Amino acid sequence: MHLGIRLLLLACMVFTGCAHTVKSQPYVTQGIPRELEMMSLPEYRVAPPDVLIIEAIDNIRHPNSLLMPGDTVFLQVAYGLPWEILTQTDSIDEVRAVIDVERSFKDINGNFLIDFEGNVDLGPFYGTVKIAGLSKEDAKQLIKDHLVASNDLAEPKVSLQLIDINAKQPVGGEHLIRPDGTVSLGSYGSVYVSGMTVDEIRHVVEEFLKPHLNQPQVNVDVLAYNSKSYYVITDGGGYGEQVIRLPATGNETVLDAVAQIEGLSQVSSKNIWVARPAPAGMGVAQILPVNWREIAAEGVTATNYQLMPGDRIYIQADRLIKLDNTFAKIISPVERVFGVILLGDSTWDSFYQIGNQGGGF
Numbered sequence: 477m478h479l480g481i482r483l484l485l486l487a488c489m490v491f492t493g494c495a496h497t498v499k500s501q502p503y504v505t506q507g508i509p510r511e512l513e514m515m516s517l518p519e520y521r522v523a524p525p526d527v528l529i530i531e532a533i534d535n536i537r538h539p540n541s542l543l544m545p546g547d548t549v550f551l552q553v554a555y556g557l558p559w560e561i562l563t564q565t566d567s568i569d570e571v572r573a574v575i576d577v578e579r580s581f582k583d584i585n586g587n588f589l590i591d592f593e594g595n596v597d598l599g600p601f602y603g604t605v606k607i608a609g610l611s612k613e614d615a616k617q618l619i620k621d622h623l624v625a626s627n628d629l630a631e632p633k634v635s636l637q638l639i640d641i642n643a644k645q646p647v648g649g650e651h652l653i654r655p656d657g658t659v660s661l662g663s664y665g666s667v668y669v670s671g672m673t674v675d676e677i678r679h680v681v682e683e684f685l686k687p688h689l690n691q692p693q694v695n696v697d698v699l700a701y702n703s704k705s706y707y708v709i710t711d712g713g714g715y716g717e718q719v720i721r722l723p724a725t726g727n728e729t730v731l732d733a734v735a736q737i738e739g740l741s742q743v744s745s746k747n748i749w750v751a752r753p754a755p756a757g758m759g760v761a762q763i764l765p766v767n768w769r770e771i772a773a774e775g776v777t778a779t780n781y782q783l784m785p786g787d788r789i790y791i792q793a794d795r796l797i798k799l800d801n802t803f804a805k806i807i808s809p810v811e812r813v814f815g816v817i818l819l820g821d822s823t824w825d826s827f828y829q830i831g832n833q834g835g836g837f
């Protein structure tokens with residue numbers, strides 16, 4: 477009986493035209509890009525969470541960059557402390573040994589490491605000088621002043637060169653655009669790039685690195701297009717809607733989108749349209765009706781539109797399946813109530829019959 481009532485109500489809804497159908501608004505679709513007539517998208521502007529590749533082609537430190545602990549410098553000092561030659565020794569070999577020892581301590585001509593405290597050790601005769609945090613020219617002058625003050629040297633000549641001219645941290649690899657629109661360049665800091673094109677980012681990063689690198693040249697490209705996407709929304713036939721977010725790379729069509737979700741589901745109809753969003757205040761969005769049969773079975777490209785970032789492809793459910801599911805949800809509570817009543821009635825009858833046969837409780 478309940479099944480008959482359900483079928484009767486279903487037939488009533490179908491034949492009285494109560495089933496709801498969304499109709500596409502009559503927009504003109506001529507000139508809209510589609511398969512075989514696709515267009516290039518506007519120049520890409522990055523946004524979170526796109527991933528960029530940023531590489532500094534030259535990684536040479538700026539000439540005015542400061543010396544740091546861990547740097548190795550090549551020092552040469554002319555007119556340093558004189559060698560004390562012992563002429564009273566009997567052996568010429570002993571004289572040469574003394575000369576070699578004094579030369580090793582008094583001759584400044586080699587590589588010197590700036591230690592973790594920022595000092596460079598010039599040997600037991602000259603002492604140490606703290607040069608970390610200074611430019612090369614300032615470090616040369618400080619070493620010269622130190623030699624004059626501590627060793628009474630008249631006019632020492634000092635030459636200082638940085639052995640490793642490469643930056644301490646190279647710029648390269650993948651860089652995620654953070655929610656605040658910036659990318660991290662490691663020890664150099666962060667730079668804002670959201671909303672910029674690749675060429676604009678290249679210029680901004682080069683200007684940002686100029687205080688740290690010598691004439692930096694930067695290569696920038698987009699590795700992952702994560703910020704631009706379109707959506708496929710499938711009607712569940714009265715049981716919700718599924719939304720699938722897919723990346724927009726500029727070459728997708730309606731057929732590509734349906735292929736990404738592995739085709740139409742068992743509850744889907746062939747009533748499909750593309751909703752192209754419009755700016756706020758425009759009233760309505762652009763609705764592009766899709767003829768699925770032409771696209772899939774006949775190869776007609778008229779409605780196989782090229783998808784743009786932000787597009788919504790809506791796949792409506794089959795009307796009969798949706799109506800059946802709707803009535804199932806309405807009738808299901810009633811059926812449960814009747815089921816409980818029938819269960820209670822049959823249980824009571826069973827106990828009553830047992831009681832009449834002398835079983836009792």
